[in-house]
Amino acid sequence: MLKGTDRGASTNVSGEFELIIPDDQLASAVLAFSFIGYETQEIALGVNSVLNVKMAASVNQLDQVVVVGYSAKKARFLSSSVTTISNDKLRDVTSNELPNLLQGKAPGVVVSSSSGDPTSPATVVIRGSGSISAGTAPLYVVDGNIDGSYNPVDVESVTVLKDVAATGLYGSRASNGVIIVNTKMGAPGKTTISFNNSVGFANATTGKFRLMNSRELFDFQKTFYDRDPSVTNINTNWWDEAFRTAMVNNHNVSVSGGTGKTTFYVSGNFYKEQGTIVQNDKTGYSLRTNLQSQLTKRLSAKVLFNGQYIRDNYFTSNALGDAYINLPFDPAYDAEGKPTDGRSFPNWLGRDRENFLHSIQYNHAGANSLRITNDINLDFDLTDKITLSSYNRVNFGNGSSQSYNDRRTKQGGANGGELRNATSYNHRLLTSNRIRYAEEWGSHNLTLLGVAEAETAYGKATATSGKGLPPGRDVMSVATEPLEAPTGSYDQVGFRKYLGQADYSFDNRYFLVGSFVNEFSSLFGKNNSTANFYQLGASWVLSNELFLKNNPFVTFAKLRVSHGTVGNAAIPNFASLGLYTISQTASYANLPGAAPSQKGNPDLTWEKNRSTNVGIDVSLWNRVDVTVDVYTKQADDLLYQKPLAATTGYSYVWINAGSLRNKGVEFSIVSQNLKGEFEWETNFNMAFNRNKILSLSDGAEFFNPGDRLPLAAGHDMGDYHLPIWAGVNPDNGDPQWEKVVKAADGTITKELTNTYNQAQTAVSRQYAGKSATPNFTGGITNTLRYKGITLSAFLNFVSGNWIYHDARAYFDNDGLYESYNSMVLVNGWSRWTQPGDIATHPKPIVGGNKDSNQSSSRYLEDGSYLRLRNIRLGYDIPTTLMNKIGFAGANIFVSADNLVTWTRFSGTDPEVSLSREGGNFGFAGYRYPISKKLMFGLNFSL
Incomplete structure (x- = not known):
């Protein structure tokens, strides 16, 4: 900018720019160079045509413009709790999924993945799960509109909205937080062409976990099972057969530039990640075009397009299971080097008689999807104070999936080959029309916002299946019989919203904001299809008061408070309606018949989340930024899918x-x-959250009684309730549990029992005092820069959660499954062998030792971990050198993900789902572990 004026320009990547300065101002002209995240530098122009300007990084992000709700503000003026992560902070970890890039980078945002499968997305929970049956995922807003598609490589910044002052304008779908994604836009100046390329390798993590080889398994089993020593002549490592060194590729080219009135950004991306399990990979192609133009003095427009095509190849489930449980005594290949068929191979010892290497020659499963998002956004300045806006979006999506089991395999043999096909189509229409009035008088500023928004989503799906297919013919036309009755669906869901907001400030010291939202949704019952929500926020910038102004120690300080309500509408379509199922079982005399399947509830309404947040933002010496938030949020009218007795x-x-x-x-x-x-530079964040169910309907003590994680008033949703393991009887090696005895006078005592049925009664099941919910989560990043060299290290951590390691019931089973492999006991574990032994594991017995592997607190393990999530070393090649060969700049780097994990967990990986959504909360079965990745990259621009 020309200092003291509104005249400015943007440089290209080479630092070149064009700025017209009147002749009478040349002699005294001072240019101010600024960029988000860097301190402003002022340079006197003089007679120079080349200016050497070094931008110094600034930790103070207070002047960064943050998109929040339906507006944008400088961070220093916000009354709400938000976290913004810029593109360069996102792109250290290698992934094509935004949740994986957010992990550990924003306080209160818990990202977890229960699988290393690249086709399986991670889950995101913001400030704890706020529902017991409805969805807990945050709402995504892309480029100003709800929903939308994007590729992480095109993301300019991500803003996480956490309290109601920020999320409230999104009304009925904001109770789980809001993630705003802003994609890149072009800038005026010389056209820039950028190429970003990385390629690398991935291997599955194994942690403390290791399976026995032939000799180890034979030595273990001979204590309770008679095997011929000749079985050790074969030593198959099924884990190594199932897992591989996988390739990861990410290649992007983008073109951006424009004139003073019109700018553009065009980007194409190719991403392919092989899974570390054979036959598993994800391939993605994307194209984005962002155009913005000042059409007239008062009218500006944005036209945004994004297309994504994704092809997934799923691993067959038996590949993962066989890697864990197949016996090393069984051969993977025959004498000719071909995969053996466990069904026909003589003397196959494994119980399941399965060799996945044989099956994957013929079987396959996968999906293809195409998603297109088109936006047309218009802003019209009716007057200097009134702006009319119309933001419009249409989403198109279609997908297909196929699962084929050849008749030559175990999976397809029973039905002579099986084929399942499914297709889906959906589109979503959204229009958001806004009017904004801004007034300024003296030290007062007032902004009024009104929004009318309507959205309709349509979907169709079909599924067919057949059997009796010739080998190798994976098309439905050759099926001789249907496998299951074909299915199909059509649905339509609508939302409508009106909102108003008033935003007032005085003298850049006192800020007040209030809003009201009225929303309708067709998801809810006809008696409660609309709901009202409100939000209030206030902040006080203390550092603008005389008693702190120009203080060299506290350079900025602000107090914030917010209170209000939002809703949750994450339930299935038609949840409020009475539904019938038309099926063959309900037909009569070859005529279609229908039977009730879902009871209707015309009074069903939104979950309502009432939230309060108090926060403080402090900047010390203009070098250290500290943000602290304390919050409480209470969800009422919880949405719950209540089971009914069959007699109803x-x-x-x-x-x-x-x-x-x-x-x-x-x-x-x-x-x-x-x-x-x-x-x-150091960036550290940490969050503590406590969850408690306050009440359940009809005074119920439990929802889902008998589950390991039931829902009970007065308890965390992650509290384990199950038989309590009491260790091993040192006299005879029997398993022991606690048995609760309730006397006639109500007195309760506890005894030890070796009979599992006595420990798993309704009376004996107890709370273990352990929860699947973490005590705290967070992350820390250190970044070092010196003469073009950048070294960064990022660690994330989870502490206090307990994992139910269910897979141990199969490969750590005390002799129940002698035809399965076993895990090597980790340090500190021991197995009972003689009277007097103080052991962690009972005496192994053929057929199992008195149900010792049944569900109990025995398999609860500490899931805390500290992970070196990423370390990256990069070098910016000097521009003087690159300019000589026609390049504007270049950067080379090497990056590693998930190098080290410190944990006590005995499995391959302690990262499990930390959300009830999906049904795997705190659960570790046959884990597909995450990958260690080593990536090499070259980025350059023209």
Whole structure:
């Protein structure tokens, strides 16, 4: 910018720019160079045509413009709790999924993945799970509109909205938080062409986990099972057969530029990640075009297009299971080097008689999807103070999936080959029309916002299956019989919203914001299809008061408070309606018949989340930024799919049932430890959350009694309730559990029992005092820069959660499955062999030792971990050198993901799902572990 004026320009990647300065201002002209995340540098122009400007990184992000709700503000003026992550902070970890890139980088945002499968997305929970049956995923907003598609490589920044002052404008779908994605836009100036390329390798993590080889397994089993020693002549490592060194490729080219009135950004991306399990991979292609133009003095427009095509190849489930349980005594290949067929191979010892290497020659499963998003956004300045906006989006999506089991395999043999095909089509229409009025008088500023928004989503799906297919013919036309009756569906869901907001500030010291939202959704019952929500926020910038102004120690300080309500509408379509199923079982005399399947509830309504947040933002010496938030959020009218007795004629009904509360503390510290030629920056965040179910409908003590994780008033949703393991009887090696005895006078005592049925009664099942919910989560990043060299290290951590390691019931089973492999006991574990032994594992017995592997607290393990999530070393090749060969700049780097994990967990990987959504909360079965990745990259621009 020409200092003291509104005249400015943007440089290209080479630093070139064009700025017209009147002749009478040349002699005194001062240019101010600025960029988000860097300190402004002022340079006197003089007679120079080349200016050498070094931008110094600034930890102070207070002047960064943050997109929040339906507007944008400088961070220093917000009254809400938000976290913004820029593109360069996102792109260290290698992934094509945004949740994986967010892990550990924002306080209160818990990202977890229960699988290393590249086709399996991670889950995101913001400030604790706020529902017991409805969805807990945050709402995504892309480029100003709800929903939308994007590729992470095109993301400019991500803003996480956590409290109601920020999320409230999104009304009925904001109770789980909002993630705003802003994609890249072009800038005026010389056209820039950028190429970003990386290629690398991935291997499955194994942690403390190791399976026995032939000699180890023989030595273990001979204590309780008679095997011929000749079985050790074969030593198959099924784990190594199932897992491989996988390739990862990511290649992107983008073109951006424009004139003073019109700019463009065009990007194409190719991403392919092989899974570390054979036959598994994900391939993605994307194309984005962002155009923006100042059409007239008052009218501006954006036309945004994004297309994504994804092809997934799924691993067959038996490949993972066989890697864990197949016996090393059985051969993977015959004498000719061909995969053996366990069904016909003589003397196959494994119980399942399965060799996945034989099956994957013929079987396959996968899916293809295409998603297109088109936006047309218009802003019209009716007057200098009134702006009319119309943001419009259409989403198109279609997909197909196929699962084929050849008749030559175990999976397809029973039906002479099986084929399942499914297709889906959906589109979503959204229009958001807004009016904004801005007034400024003296030290007062007032902005009024009104929005009318409507959205309709349509979907269709079909599925067919057949059997009796010739070998190798995976098309439905050759099936001789249907395998299952064909299915199909059509649905339509609508939302409508009106909102108003008033935003007032005085003298850049006091800020007030209030909003009201009225929303309709066709998801809910006809008696409660609309709901109202409100939000209030206030902040006080203390550093603008006389008692702190120009303070060299506290350079910025602000207090924030917010309170209000939002809703949750993440339930299945038609949840409020009474439904019937038309099926063959309900037909009569060859005429179609229908039977009730879902009981209707015309009073079903939104979950309502009431939230309060108090926060403080402090900047010290203009080098250290500290943010602390304390919050509580209570969800009432919880959406719950209540099971019904068979005598009612229905399976379940959706109701509003009870309330729960999340409360917690979160903080972040961003520190510029060293400045100058050598720079060192630290970014640390940490969050504590406590969850408690306050009440359940009809005074119920439990929902889902008998589950390991039932829902109970007064308890965390992650509290384990199950038989309590009491260790091993040192006299005889029997397993022991606690048996609760309730006397006639109500007195309760505990005894030890070696009979599992006595320990798993309703009376004996107890809370273990352990939860699947973490005590705290967070991450820390250190970044060092010196003369074009950048070294960064990022660690994330989870502490206090307990994992139910269910897979141990099969490969750590005390002799129940002698035809399965076993795990090598980790350090500190021992097995009973003689009277007097104080052991962790009972005496192994053929057929199992008194149900010792049944569900109990025995398999609860500490899931805490600290992980070196990424380490990256990069070098910016000097521009003087690159300019000589026609390049504007180049960067080379090497990056490694998930190099080391410190944990006590005995399995391959302690990262499990930390959300009830999906049904795997705190659960570790046959884990597909995450990958260690080593990537090499070259980025350059023209």
